[in-house]
Amino acid sequence: MSDEFLLLNPGPVPLTDDVRGAMDEPLVSHRSTAFEATYERAQRDLDYVFSQSTLDGRTTGNGTSLILNGTATMGMEMAVANLTDADSEIVALVNGKFGRRFKRIAERHARITPVEVAWGESFDLDAVDRAITDDTDLVTMVHNETSTGLLNPVAEVGELASEHDALFVVDGVTSIGGDAFHIDDWHVDVALTDAQKALAAPPGISAIYVTDRAAAAATGESAPFYEDLDWHLRKSEDNQTPFTSAVPLFRALAVAVENIREEGMDTRIRRHRRQSRAFRAGFEAFGLDSFPTVEGPTQLSNTLTAIDLPESVKESPEAFFDAVGERNVSISGGQAHLGGEIFRVSNMGNLTAEQVLRGVRTVGESLTEIGVDCPVTDGVDAARQQLEL
Numbered sequence: 001m002s003d004e005f006l007l008l009n010p011g012p013v014p015l016t017d018d019v020r021g022a023m024d025e026p027l028v029s030h031r032s033t034a035f036e037a038t039y040e041r042a043q044r045d046l047d048y049v050f051s052q053s054t055l056d057g058r059t060t061g062n063g064t065s066l067i068l069n070g071t072a073t074m075g076m077e078m079a080v081a082n083l084t085d086a087d088s089e090i091v092a093l094v095n096g097k098f099g100r101r102f103k104r105i106a107e108r109h110a111r112i113t114p115v116e117v118a119w120g121e122s123f124d125l126d127a128v129d130r131a132i133t134d135d136t137d138l139v140t141m142v143h144n145e146t147s148t149g150l151l152n153p154v155a156e157v158g159e160l161a162s163e164h165d166a167l168f169v170v171d172g173v174t175s176i177g178g179d180a181f182h183i184d185d186w187h188v189d190v191a192l193t194d195a196q197k198a199l200a201a202p203p204g205i206s207a208i209y210v211t212d213r214a215a216a217a218a219t220g221e222s223a224p225f226y227e228d229l230d231w232h233l234r235k236s237e238d239n240q241t242p243f244t245s246a247v248p249l250f251r252a253l254a255v256a257v258e259n260i261r262e263e264g265m266d267t268r269i270r271r272h273r274r275q276s277r278a279f280r281a282g283f284e285a286f287g288l289d290s291f292p293t294v295e296g297p298t299q300l301s302n303t304l305t306a307i308d309l310p311e312s313v314k315e316s317p318e319a320f321f322d323a324v325g326e327r328n329v330s331i332s333g334g335q336a337h338l339g340g341e342i343f344r345v346s347n348m349g350n351l352t353a354e355q356v357l358r359g360v361r362t363v364g365e366s367l368t369e370i371g372v373d374c375p376v377t378d379g380v381d382a383a384r385q386q387l388e389l
Contacts, residue, residue: 006329008359010146010174010304012196012203013349015252019201022255023248030247036239038247038254042067043236045257049199050191050209052265053181061183063211066232067253069246072173074227075192075208077105079169080140082218082229083190084110088137091166093128093157095121096145097335098171106140109222119338120148120291120306122298129160136166144175147335149290149306149344151175153297158187167214173197177260178272178303178348189214195249198272198303200349201256205249259350272302274387275347275356279305282360282383286367286374291342304346306334310372314340323366329359353387 007014028034046065054060068074080102084090088110092103095117106112115131117123132139139161143154154170161168169190172181176191178198183191189211196203210218210229218229231242260268280290283305291306292298313320317333317340324331334342345359360383364376 003328003358006355006358006362008345009330009332010197010344010346011194011348013198013200013346014351015200015202016256016259016350018259019252019255022251023202025248025251027247030245031240035245035247035250038250039067039236039239039241039245042250042254042257043239045254045261046207046209048261049177049257049265050181050183053176053179053269055180055266055269057266060181060185061209061211063183063209063215064233064236065207065209066236067241067250068206068208068232069241069243070206071196071203072171072192072194072206073101073105075206076102076140076169076171077224078208078227078229078232079190079192079214080106080109080138081227082220082223083167083169083214084138085222086110089113089135091115091128091131091136091139093123093139093141093152095119095123095148095150095152096142097147098145098173099140099142102140102142102171110137119336120150121293122150122295123152123157125153125156125160125296128157132160132164132166134164136161136164138167138169140169140171142171142173143181144172144179144301144303146174146304147338148292149301149304150292150294151179151299151301154188155182155186156297162187167217174301174303174348178268180269183209183211189217195253195256198348199253199256199260201253202249205246205253269302272347274389275351275353276300276302276305278353278356278383278386279345279347279360281386282379283307283363285379285382286364286376291338303348304344306342306344308342309340310367312372313367313370319370320366323369324362327362327365329362331359331363353384356387357383
């Protein structure tokens, strides 16, 4: 097997050599000036990522980015636990696994009004409008639903939350760093993302952006000890975290977000959109269907692609995934009840055009191997056309 291993899962994503190399540097104390310099670098460029995720050159957001010693699930819970209590009402929007996770977290801290639709379906904004009232304290939502490949209408829901002065917390785990995210225009109070996704850093740490409005609303009275938002904000002023930091991971993140700044967020967003179009065009040429149903303001994701498996493959999906693996490529299947129904590929991070084409070719060759009539060359050519636009 001559081809280098290619990771196309929706996180973790491939790392660049300089990001990997940052983790090999000699270890220092998390209370040293050397670590403080690392935190400062990472936070500076995270501020850039959060504030420059637009395509029109505007700066968005008025707040602070924090680096957390945990994955984005920690950030989800930090936001909910610090901004609500047992008497609060949270409207939780669910149309996939990670919206459901947000809801489950919220249920442990407050009263819940869910707005749920089937995984892969679009939200009924009229139903959302009815659910959010003047009694609503906080709204939770996933921007890019990783489990289904849907880009949810954060702008529209943010407007509804704003009309009722409700705080708005958004999971941007698989969009921030790879797609547009307008904190101000979308009335977002807290946004969170994960290192291992579009930021292209190792798993284990995450980032959260807290607006001044959200910081003022965090009383700390019901905050968990490890996730005390006020404490994290105060320690960040000294370029530290409240507890022992994962020093090698912070170093890697600092390099990863510096790479993003060097590429430029507008260039990065356009590249991700071009690559997602290439994946979809290639798979469409194979005769495959996208999984999600897009209606109204809902769109297909620009950082990962979810595809319905052919009916003949659903009878024994393991053969398909084994064929992909034999070509030294890793993709993901569906989660929960979507297992064996779909496959998902990511273009998050720093993929090259050649890697995207290899991903398309691998899927086509693997389908052909298990007996699906698949015009591999046509798919690769269709993908290449999109990459060259």
